[in-house]
Amino acid sequence: MKQSDIFRDNADNCLQLAERAGGLPAHKRYSRMADAWTALANEQDWLDGEIPPVTIRTPQTRSA
Structure with a gap:
């Protein structure tokens, strides 16, 4: 089983x-933990080369 799959199982739990x-309060805590596990799974997929990195666009600055 891939590490990212384990992370997603943790998120489901x-x-x-x-x-x-x-x-x-407990509901929010567990929901935030699920979000964190999902983020870790996505990052692990990226580290394993399964998904491309996200391109962050920055606003264009104008010269005065």
């Missing part, structure tokens, strides 16, 4: 915990 959370 966090989402399940968020659904069963007893209150809003």
Whole structure:
């Protein structure tokens, strides 16, 4: 199993915990953890060469 798949499994587990959370703070905490695991999975896919890097566009500056 790829490392990124393990990270995505962790994200899914966090989402399940968020659904069963007893209150809003716990729900938000588990949701943020799921987002972090998903970001790690995407980064691992990039490190493994499976997805291209994201191109960040910067605003053009004008000369006065």
